[in-house]
Amino acid sequence: MPAPAIVLFRRDLRIADNAALRAAIATGPAVALYVLDSAADGRPLGGAARWWLHHALARIGAQLRDLGVPLILRRGDQNTTVLDTAVEEQADAVYWNRRYTPWGIAADRALKAALRASGTTVGDFPGAYLREPWDLTTKQGNWIKVFTPFYRASLAMGEPPGPLQPPQPQLPPSVSTKSEALADWDLLPTKPDWAEGLRDTWPSEPGTAEARLSTFLEGRVSGYSRDRDRPDLDATSALSPYFAFGELSPRQAWHSARQFQGTSPGSDQGIDSFLRQLVWRDFSANLLYHFPDLGHRPFQEKFKRFPLSDDPSSLRAWQRGRTGYPWIDAGMRQLWVTGWIHNRVRMGVASFLCKHLLLPWQSGEAWFWDTLVDADPAQNIANWQWVAGCGADAAPYFRIFNPITQGTRFDRTGNYLRRWQPSAASYEPGSGGCQPIIGHKEGRERALAAFRSLAGRWESPG
Ligand SMILES: Cc1cc2nc3c(=O)[nH]c(=O)nc-3n(C[C@H](O)[C@H](O)[C@H](O)COP(=O)(O)OP(=O)(O)OC[C@H]3O[C@@H](n4cnc5c(N)ncnc54)[C@H](O)[C@@H]3O)c2cc1C
Incomplete structure (x- = not known):
């Protein structure tokens, strides 16, 4: 049996349009490896994402089995695990699709060097985005910090490369490394099992992503530009x-x-x-790639001096959907129940x-995470x-979303309110029976004053 190639899976859990998988299979027998590494995203996955990952791994595992590619699941540091697995499987090549986060780039660069030093062939490929983040620049060759020119530059490059077909099935190689069992990873919540709403919202069937895309294109895309804010x-x-x-x-x-x-006249706008x-x-992705501190440093420097409040009770009220603003509380309830x-x-x-x-925005970001x-x-x-x-590309500082009029404007039928805040008769604060934690006018004035305190011109990093 020739030496197998390893294809390392991360946030690319698909068999179609997967350049690394194709490269591995093209050279002979292939083995797939997924490493559950708490540093893979710079921090451990959140609860809802762990739930999703479990099902996504079950889906890709079944698809890979049909292709004749065994999937090995292991926990630990990605690089150590890949190097160990390469030795155990006597693999002569390791392939992966690129990551663009600062931590992902650093880990993959070190992995590449270690594998090459051991005489193993390494191949890395694009595919997570339409374009590579270094492909889009201004005429002067700088990276682009504002969306509209970025969008124009992307369109000016023509159509992005077409997706690759899934590879042909192969004869499965014999595998010496024992895979851990997905169930042992405890990615699904049990005590308590809070995932009922996730299961109802996101049924786990093979081919779900493609089916959802077709349903969207055939049924909804024509009205998308009109209705996408509803x-x-x-x-x-x-x-x-x-x-x-x-x-x-x-x-x-x-x-x-x-x-x-091409087949549906009238769908152009959507x-x-x-x-x-x-x-x-x-x-x-382009922003995080070119400004790797984005997770902990404001893109606009002057925001380092932004006067923030330290109020754990209002953070808790926000997380639990108890701000007293039906629009906000409905959203937080939808998030809690469906993960979206x-x-x-x-x-x-x-x-x-x-x-x-x-x-601080980081506290909201962490809850979303x-x-x-x-x-x-x-x-x-x-x-x-x-x-x-x-x-x-931030909106002007004086644009503060109004949590009352946003509701009446975008939930025109009231279906959203009835679904997620049935006790509220309207989007008026307090109408659901929960007292507002801050008056709208008071909150708005306080925010404007905080923004005004950052006197001077708005700067962005060079
Ligand atoms: C505070 C905040 C946090 C967010 N966090 C995430 C996140 O963690 N993960 C995430 O995928 N999206 C995030 N978004 C972006 C956006 O809200 C979601 O991508 C979108 O709601 C997903 O719904 P959809 O698939 O029906 O989108 P559609 O309207 O169908 O759009 C199609 C696809 O385009 C991309 N997209 C849409 N809107 C955005 C956007 N504003 N920025 C970047 N990509 C976009 C998504 O991949 C989306 O699936 C966040 C937005 C906000 C305001």
């Missing part, structure tokens, strides 16, 4: 957790959307708007935390900084 309608794709764990690649989504557009969101996803919130409501709850409550099934380092951090006003 949480009372099922108007968006809800594909974010599949992108976050790489069960669907953005290039697959992009090209399926283009294909659908498709363009959907594809623009995929470029936002690239943009967040509509983007319009995400912006609202995040703005409330950063502006009305003057809490723990409760979102689509928790993604770059998307979460970049969006929180954006809402807080200290990020790249």
